[in-house]
Amino acid sequence: MMKSFFKVIFLLALTTSTKAQELRFGLQPIQYVSETQGPYVDFFSTLDASTIAFEMDADSIWHARFKVALSFEGKVDVVRFEYTSEDSASSAPLMLQKSTFTFDDTKEIEKRPLEIFLYDEVSNSDWSFSDTLExxxxxxxxxxxxxxxxxxxxxxxxxxxxxxxxxxxxxxxPVFENESTLSMYTEGFVASGKYILQYKLTDAYGNIIPGTSGFARCNTGSTPVYNKIDFSSQKSGQYEYSIVMLDSTGQAVAERISPFYWYNDKADEAAWNGPEVSVTRAVFENGWGQWSQVNEYLRMIAPVATMSERRIMTNLKDSEDTARIASFIVNFWTDKNAMDPLGEWKGYLVVVDKVDQEFGSRTVPGYRSQMGRVFLQYGAPSLVEERSFDGRNYPYQVWQYDQLKSSSTPVQQNQVFIFVDQELIGRQYTLIHSSALGEVKDHKWQYHLTRHTNAGPDIDATSTQYSRDNFGERISNSIIIGNQGTWFDRF
Incomplete structure (x- = not known):
């Protein structure tokens, strides 16, 4: 029987004192089976070069040098990142390196140990981590x-x-910015039997993009699947490429999904410049609202906007062209409900009013609060776990969603949001971590809840490491990559 293996992905969020920045590094294993070599794995190391140390050499150019060593299946591979810049490192790119290891399929061990060593040659900083592949x-x-x-x-x-x-x-x-084509590659391996591969591209609503679905019959051994698709007409949004392996009865025996972000200014502008409703001040104020408040209405609808609509809203938010913003708002709701756009808008305002009552304050309307934004974007949580201030922990809430739906992301299952009131003023809860796609992530969120009381030699320690368990029971402590906030923080 041919041995195979499941995919394991982990992303590391590491903190370094060098330039007081967060080192951003990711390691992704992609696993294959070769007819001649047997099972093997490609490790792709990704490094954000703007987060490592630079030094100026004799050539008056800034240099960065960084090493990654992987130890797996009794073998070691070392890759080196080098980057030079004439000015600052702020515009340094994401850099990619590859290592390949063959599995020893004579072993009966299911979980194979993996050791990762990182070394910044400029700052002389190093890190080491352990994980396993199954x-x-x-x-x-x-x-x-x-x-x-x-x-x-x-x-x-x-x-x-x-x-x-x-x-x-x-x-x-992965992010694609103003590209015209999209290419994907995968492989299916079959030792014996009849199998078919079925692939497709879908948008955030699960709709199949025309011309992107198909089948490939599996031959004995490895069957490559390579697709290159003209994606130039697709608006900005989050999409998924998925492929399913079906057996001879049509039963799905394996499935893989690769989501990605697609940004397309031309398609977004074409959608905006197409047929639209032109709105006068008199018409707008007769039912839609106050002409002077259109910029605020734009912020109200931001949580339910698609990624394509967000691109347009980013350009409109500081505009003084009131008529153009008013026209966008009317067209926004016309797209949502062509039969009754005004009714759709008024129905949304009822929800906004409830959000304002629940999460708003004298200084911040509810829809601008982080709790209010999440409620408007995803709806009411399935479960709320609330912890009050107890002298050791700040007040915080855990919102759990059994199913997460929004206009800008695909359907997600079992996601959580962590809100904390570090100011102790009641309604100003801040979102510090979420497991959902596109949301802020902080692998040290538990530490931020108890920073003023957590005593011990390790500042990253959680309460359970000091015999306390003050945190939500349904939250994973796994390391999650950090990011630079969300789109709403910049809007």
């Missing part, structure tokens, strides 16, 4: 689809079966 027996295997970058020069070790397999460098979801 290895199980199966007659088939489906690899995680890789969303490909379009690069001119491709190193030979990135070529698979004649295809350039260079992933888009990312720390989180």
């Amino acid at each position: 290895y199980v027996a199966s007659d088939f295997w489906l690899s995680q689809p890789v969303l490909l970058d379009d690069v001119e020069e491709v190193p030979v070790n990135y070529v698979k079966r004649g295809v350039s397999v260079v992933p888009v460098a990312s720390l989180g979801l």
